[in-house]
Amino acid sequence: MARRTTIGIGLDIGSTTTKGILVDSSGTVLAASLVTTGASAPIAARHVMDELSQTSGKELTGLPIITTGYGRTSVEFAHETVTEITCHSMGVHSLNPDIRLLIDVGGQDSKVIRIGPNGRPTDFELNDKCSAGTGRFLEVMARVLEVSIDDLGPLALRSTSPSTISSTCTVFAESEVVGRIGTGAAPADIAAGAHLAMAGKVATLAKRVGLVTPVGVTGGVALNPAFRHYLSKQLNSSLWMPDKPQLTGALGAAILAVKR
Amino acid sequence: MGQEERHTEEKVYRQLRANSLLQEIMLRYMMEGQAASEQGKLAWVTSGFPVEIPVTMGVNVSYPEQYGAIIGSQKVGPEICGFAEELGYSQELCSYARSSIGSVRYPEKSPLDGLPKPQALLACNNICGTVLRWYDAVSQMTGAPVFLFDTPPTEGDQPSHHREYVRQSVLRLIDFLSRTFHTSFSEERLRKVGELSGEAIDLWTRSLKACRNRPSPLNCADRFLAMAPIVALRGTEPAIEFYQALLEEVQERVSQGLGAIRDERIRLLWDDIPPWFTIFRFFNGLAARGVVFPADTYTHAWSGSLAGADLLDSVVSVYSNVYLNKGLEAKVDKMCELIKEYSLDGFIMFSVRSCKRYSLGQLVSKELVMERTGVPGVVIEGDMVDSRLFNDAQIQTRLDALLEMFL
Numbered sequence: 001m002a003r004r005t006t007i008g009i010g011l012d013i014g015s016t017t018t019k020g021i022l023v024d025s026s027g028t029v030l031a032a033s034l035v036t037t038g039a040s041a042p043i044a045a046r047h048v049m050d051e052l053s054q055t056s057g058k059e060l061t062g063l064p065i066i067t068t069g070y071g072r073t074s075v076e077f078a079h080e081t082v083t084e085i086t087c088h089s090m091g092v093h094s095l096n097p098d099i100r101l102l103i104d105v106g107g108q109d110s111k112v113i114r115i116g117p118n119g120r121p122t123d124f125e126l127n128d129k130c131s132a133g134t135g136r137f138l139e140v141m142a143r144v145l146e147v148s149i150d151d152l153g154p155l156a157l158r159s160t161s162p163s164t165i166s167s168t169c170t171v172f173a174e175s176e177v178v179g180r181i182g183t184g185a186a187p188a189d190i191a192a193g194a195h196l197a198m199a200g201k202v203a204t205l206a207k208r209v210g211l212v213t214p215v216g217v218t219g220g221v222a223l224n225p226a227f228r229h230y231l232s233k234q235l236n237s238s239l240w241m242p243d244k245p246q247l248t249g250a251l252g253a254a255i256l257a258v259k260r
Numbered sequence: 261m262g263q264e265e266r267h268t269e270e271k272v273y274r275q276l277r278a279n280s281l282l283q284e285i286m287l288r289y290m291m292e293g294q295a296a297s298e299q300g301k302l303a304w305v306t307s308g309f310p311v312e313i314p315v316t317m318g319v320n321v322s323y324p325e326q327y328g329a330i331i332g333s334q335k336v337g338p339e340i341c342g343f344a345e346e347l348g349y350s351q352e353l354c355s356y357a358r359s360s361i362g363s364v365r366y367p368e369k370s371p372l373d374g375l376p377k378p379q380a381l382l383a384c385n386n387i388c389g390t391v392l393r394w395y396d397a398v399s400q401m402t403g404a405p406v407f408l409f410d411t412p413p414t415e416g417d418q419p420s421h422h423r424e425y426v427r428q429s430v431l432r433l434i435d436f437l438s439r440t441f442h443t444s445f446s447e448e449r450l451r452k453v454g455e456l457s458g459e460a461i462d463l464w465t466r467s468l469k470a471c472r473n474r475p476s477p478l479n480c481a482d483r484f485l486a487m488a489p490i491v492a493l494r495g496t497e498p499a500i501e502f503y504q505a506l507l508e509e510v511q512e513r514v515s516q517g518l519g520a521i522r523d524e525r526i527r528l529l530w531d532d533i534p535p536w537f538t539i540f541r542f543f544n545g546l547a548a549r550g551v552v553f554p555a556d557t558y559t560h561a562w563s564g565s566l567a568g569a570d571l572l573d574s575v576v577s578v579y580s581n582v583y584l585n586k587g588l589e590a591k592v593d594k595m596c597e598l599i600k601e602y603s604l605d606g607f608i609m610f611s612v613r614s615c616k617r618y619s620l621g622q623l624v625s626k627e628l629v630m631e632r633t634g635v636p637g638v639v640i641e642g643d644m645v646d647s648r649l650f651n652d653a654q655i656q657t658r659l660d661a662l663l664e665m666f667l
């Protein structure tokens with residue numbers, strides 16, 4: 001970088017959505033954007049850059065950009081790429097420095113990160129090989145139950161007796177749910193069972209890294225109240241969630257960009 | 261490979277001069293194997309087999325696992341494993357076994373036209389139980405008889421009845437080889453072979469230990485290639501010739517302060533078998549980022565020498581106590597010991613889908629090693645031969661995240 005700057009840009013290019021954040025050196029968010037990644041990560045990233053520029057009213061040319069997420073290497077205008085593990089860790093640390101264990105559940109993966117006192121990760125585990133335990137699992141369940149993904153969580157919370165969904169595989173769980181519908185189980189109970197199964201998978205991953213409270217949750221799936229409810233029960237711990245849990249990766253990237 | 265990439269590789273990595281001698285020795289070894297097979301004197305052996313016994317008795321040996329590594333390096337693993345899968349073998353079966361069975365089925369479609377045909381199959385289960393069934397399958401296809409050298413797993417001290425049992429296996433082995441190959445055994449010759457074997461192991465161990473230096477004179481890929489004679493040629497003169505040359509070069513590097521990689525910044529431990537199909541790309545890619553591997557659990561596994569008044573007893577204890585025949589606790593101890601001894605900053609555990617014996621328990625050991633040493637580690641998943649099981653992007657994210665911890 002030719003000149004020192006006090007503003008940095010973080011782009012989190014995930015498989016489902018692309019997120020962007022513009023922060024200044026005090027950590028204040030000047031603009032944020034979230035778009036669907038679609039078929040082209042570079043196009044989505046451009047789109048996010050345009051939105052950041054419009055919202056903040058700032059010219060972004062020349063500002064340091066760090067990309068993260070699975071598409072992090074697909075954008076040629078980035079100055080550096082950093083993994084989502086470090087970025088989420090830094091992002092959450094800037095919002096709540098007490099958090100030592102972070103559970104991030106996105107559309108296609110879930111990760112559990114132990115955060116060190118300086119905000120850097122000290123250990124982590126990823127589940128990115130199997131869609132059970134990720135947002136994709138809930139999307140499939142919502143489709144089978146014919147409700148929107150946003151309504152699935154609230155529906156599940158109405159249940160008093162969750163169905164048992166024993167399969168830990170999305171494909172098999174789908175047929176299991178179809179079977180439950182066939183035997184007349186209430187949609188709310190089935191939805192609750194699906195959340196329970198998924199939260200169980202995520203909790204296992206978390207326990208592998210080691211439970212340290214307080215626990216933070218981020219990622220798009222964190223917005224789902226039933227997921228938080230069942231995860232909190234499984235871990236026997238309350239969960240802290242930032243206002244915009246999908247944006248912490250981009251926030252961490254932006255903070256690192258300012259420090260560059 | 262593009263011009264630019266080659267240039268970077270030249271910059272990050274120092275080629276060993278001894279590699280040309282290695283190639284020469286291994287080529288000669290393969291030709292001897294071919295000739296032995298034609299004379300009806302070739303046995304296939306597993307990597308942890310007490311090879312000094314057949315060598316003493318004038319029986320040549322070939323290593324299907326080493327051949328598996330060749331299949332992997334030539335990037336034809338999926339194809340050759342596929343031949344075994346067509347025969348009905350599961351994709352879950354070890355890819356050394358699958359590639360071996362596949363190449364026995366279609367030698368003409370396999371690298372080097374397959375391993376030379378064996379007259380006996382010598383399996384020792386101190387590395388895993390898979391080898392027995394694998395050799396049974398090859399036996400069905402080739403007609404060569406199988407000998408099982410049974411070494412029950414050891415946990416702590418080996419009880420005397422256990423030693424006696426393994427000792428009986430040595431005697432049975434001598435008997436089996438005498439009958440199969442019409443040859444004889446002499447303790448005097450075993451002592452000579454044991455001495456040669458011990459000398460090679462000693463030279464090799466000294467090269468390994470030299471990696472305690474900063475910068476480390478050898479990187480992972482160097483050791484994985486250089487270990488070929490310690491596996492295949494234990495008890496022979498060429499192995500000693502090579503390890504002498506290697507040690508000289510290693511000592512020269514140490515005295516001149518030259519590292520295996522040009523810019524050593526992070527020192528890591530490697531656990532498990534390497535991904536043969538991408539071994540240079542993988543380790544040189546990390547070398548370009550300043551990462552060197554001064555130690556690994558794999559090439560350190562060949563360390564026991566035959567010695568003492570009771571040579572057969574020495575065979576029993578060396579081959580019962582190989583790394584994979586011991587419990588998880590011993591593996592954790594070994595990793596912690598290597599991390600300390602070689603001043604390592606962290607570790608990478610390659611969870612090899614094929615090898616349950618090596619890879620089972622890695623998630624638990626990872627936590628234990630981190631706790632005991634205070635350095636971070638990561639588990640990446642894949643396979644040593646079957647590149648279909650190796651997901652580059654997922655592995656890259658884990659490696660990047662580990663390296664970011666050192667920033």
Ligand code: SF4
Nearest residue numbers: 354356387388390615
């Ligand atoms: S299962 Fe493991 S120890 Fe056994 S042959 Fe395969 S790689 Fe070797």
